[in-house]
Amino acid sequence: DGGITQSPKYLFRKEGQNVTLSCEQNLNHDAMYWYRQDPGQGLRLIYYSQIVNDFQKGDIAEGYSVSREKKESFPLTVTSAQKNPTAFYLCATSRTRFDWYFGQGTRLTVV
Amino acid sequence: AQTVTQSQPEMSVQEAETVTLSCTYDTSESDYYLFWYKQPPSRQMILVIRQEAYKQQNATENRFSVNFQKAAKSFSLKISDSQLGDAAMYFCAYRSPYSSGSARQLTFGSGTQLTVLP
Numbered sequence: 001d002g003g004i005t006q007s008p009k010y011l012f013r014k015e016g017q018n019v020t021l022s023c024e025q026n027l028n029h030d031a032m033y034w035y036r037q038d039p040g041q042g043l044r045l046i047y048y049s050q051i052v053n054d055f056q057k058g059d060i061a062e063g064y065s066v067s068r069e070k071k072e073s074f075p076l077t078v079t080s081a082q083k084n085p086t087a088f089y090l091c092a093t094s095r096t097r098f099d100w101y102f103g104q105g106t107r108l109t110v111v
Numbered sequence: 112a113q114t115v116t117q118s119q120p121e122m123s124v125q126e127a128e129t130v131t132l133s134c135t136y137d138t139s140e141s142d143y144y145l146f147w148y149k150q151p152p153s154r155q156m157i158l159v160i161r162q163e164a165y166k167q168q169n170a171t172e173n174r175f176s177v178n179f180q181k182a183a184k185s186f187s188l189k190i191s192d193s194q195l196g197d198a199a200m201y202f203c204a205y206r207s208p209y210s211s212g213s214a215r216q217l218t219f220g221s222g223t224q225l226t227v228l229p
Contacts, residue, residue: 033216040120042202042219050215058216088154092217097144097206098163100217102156 002027006091006103012111013078013085021076021106023091029101032074036060037088037105046089049074078108086110113138115205117220124193125228131178132188132223134203144206145186146217147177151199159201162186190225198227 004025013019025032031050035043045058049068063082068074078085091103114137124130136145147159162170162179169177174194178187190197203220 031215035219040221042115042117042221043217044219045216048215090154090156092156094215094217097208097210098161100146100158105154107154 004091004093004101004103006089006106008106009104011106011108013108014111016080018077018079019108021078021089021091021108023074023076023103024072025074025091025093025101026072027093027095027101028071029093029095030071031094032068033092033094034058034064034066034074034076035090035092037090043090046076113140113143113205113207113218115203115218115220117201117203117223119223120221121224121226123226123228124190126193126195128193129189129191130193130225132190132201132203132225134186134188134220136184136186136203136205138184138205138207140207140209142208144208145177145179146204146206147175147186147188148202148204149197149199150202150222151196156202160188193227195227195229198225200224 007022033048034046037043044060047066049055065077089106094100116135143164146161149157149159160172160175174191176189200222202222204217
């Protein structure tokens with residue numbers, strides 16, 4: 001089945017650590033996105049990529065980094081510069097303006 | 112930049128009754144795309160219904176329908192014959208017709224938590 005796989009489902013980070021969230025898709029979509037979800041704030045865009053080796057900052061990119069070396073993969077690194085990283089992270093792809101697909105998310109907690 | 116507002120953080124409905132969730136948006140564009148997504152406790156985002164702004168007819172999917180008022184920039188979701196499985200967080204979202212820069216993203220409202228009472 002085609003879809004988006006995010007891993008891990010739960011992730012714990014110590015203060016000062018960098019952690020990487022995985023997002024893999026087999027839908028053959030060019031466009032991939034990372035969103036952050038906090039209670040009462042909906043989803044906010046962190047980074048997006050329209051093509052391999054190219055990506056753009058979204059509304060809340062500070063403290064995050066991404067790469068897009070393969071069409072199928074769009075990993076998100078939460079760096080130590082992100083002061084409040086505890087949140088739910090969703091990866092998405094789009095085929096057209098009208099067709100969007102979401103992974104099952106990663107819950108990141110700082111311990 | 113476009114904004115999406117959901118003014119009802121929480122709503123409740125009796126099983127088998129009808130409930131309407133509100134969504135308003137701010138845009139200067141004439142054509143765009145609007146969506147309602149459901150997020151149950153599993154956190155999986157599930158598309159409920161979508162509408163293209165140039166289509167006058169309101170979209171309908173089984174028990175779910177929208178009231179799209181373009182001039183008022185309103186896109187409310189009506190759930191008829193509510194079921195226990197409808198309990199979830201509901202997000203309204205906007206997509207610009209353009210494909211450059213940040214216009215590519217889905218812009219979300221803050222969500223409405225729907226409780227269905229047995």
